């Protein structure tokens with residue numbers, strides 16, 4: 144840990160709970176790598192205290208903060224301005240405090256697309272099937288739709304899928320029970336449900352029905368290799384795990400607060416993956 148000067152820039156991650164967050168590890172790695180006079184700290188902010196806490200951080204000279212569950216929607220109301228992605232997604236995960244103003248952005252879609260690019264996957268090469276309609280799915284659908292990709296959503300609660308689809312052009316909905324059958328019509332499938340995550344159920348998807356060129360992406364990163372990705376490898380399909388999205392979504396905030404666009408590479412991946420494997 145470098146010694147801080149009186150000029151050090153400070154940011155953090157606000158959530159409740161926040162102890163599980165890997166963001167301090169990611170930003171701490173980059174701060175050390177680039178020798179930056181700065182710190183990134185966990186900020187356990189209880190529901191009901193979000194507004195006060197953020198105004199306090201801004202008043203105390205923080206550079207900004209990442210926002211996680213349960214505050215991502217509430218953060219919208221706090222912003223003086225928001226980027227296009229935050230508008231499209233309706234949630235904010237990155238705040239920048241500057242010149243007395245609060246700027247909000249949503250970097251989840253950026254992280255998702257940057258991770259696909261890292262794996263040489265063109266997100267708009269063909270139709271994408273997104274499983275899920277929660278917060279993560281919303282970011283994925285928005286980021287694909289803005290690139291002009293054709294998107295299909297399948298979600299357990301169809302009403303939630305319909306509500307999401309109506310917000311973007313070129314997005315349709317299929318019944319959750321048809322998710323395996325429609326695989327053959329898609330070149331990318333994204334698991335944006337919480338299925339496959341440790342402690343949750345497994346995602347039931349028959350990859351035997353897919354096109355041989357299908358790319359299988361999972362947003363879940365605990366465990367790093369989900370049963371879905373294992374099955375996809377078994378079928379000889381290309382896979383993209385969820386860790387890269389987590390790492391890339393952190394980049395815009397780091398650049399805004401600390402002045403360097405940081406690199407996502409194998410060394411960082413291993414550093415964070417070792418922590419994930421440790422539980």
Ligand SMILES: NC(=O)c1ccc[n+]([C@@H]2O[C@H](COP(=O)([O-])OP(=O)(O)OC[C@H]3O[C@@H](n4cnc5c(N)ncnc54)[C@H](OP(=O)(O)O)[C@@H]3O)[C@@H](O)[C@H]2O)c1
Nearest residue numbers: 275276277278279280299300335336337340362385388389
């Ligand atoms: N890699 C990353 O950087 C990153 C970023 C964000 C999130 N994530 C991961 O993405 C996943 C989803 O996160 P989220 O924030 O979108 O959660 P969320 O808002 O709570 O949404 C959960 C989604 O999972 C579905 N689901 C839950 N249990 C189900 C079940 N038993 N059967 C079928 N569908 C089920 C829900 O369907 P209903 O609508 O029917 O309830 C909903 O679509 C989590 O595993 C999270 O860790 C990863």
